[in-house]
Amino acid sequence: MLTTHLSNDLKEIPYIQNLRLASLDIANMHTNIPTRELITIIDKACHNNYIENNLKHDIVKLAKTIIEQNCFQFCRTKYIQSKGLAM
Numbered sequence: 001m002l003t004t005h006l007s008n009d010l011k012e013i014p015y016i017q018n019l020r021l022a023s024l025d026i027a028n029m030h031t032n033i034p035t036r037e038l039i040t041i042i043d044k045a046c047h048n049n050y051i052e053n054n055l056k057h058d059i060v061k062l063a064k065t066i067i068e069q070n071c072f073q074f075c076r077t078k079y080i081q082s083k084g085l086a087m
Contacts, residue, residue: 033085035067 010021034041042063046056070081 035084038067039063 013019039060043056043060046059051059067085070085072079072081
């Protein structure tokens with residue numbers, strides 16, 4: 001079992017008095033991408049990395065298309081991602 005495996009792995013960690021163990025359960029992590037601000041972030045990143053204007057324009061245009069036409073299919077059902085970006 002996975003639980004037994006984890007328990008055995010944890011026993012292998014040497015005990016240090018100030019050691020802290022954290023467990024995180026992350027759900028919908030991809031929805032935290034700020035799609036409204038994403039174009040500005042990409043534009044600034046291109047500027048900061050001296051990307052030429054023609055290439056920067058293409059990158060920004062592609063990003064806008066991806067954000068606006070963000071859909072996926074799962075179990076033969078198609079969905080439109082209304083928040084964040086699909087992984």
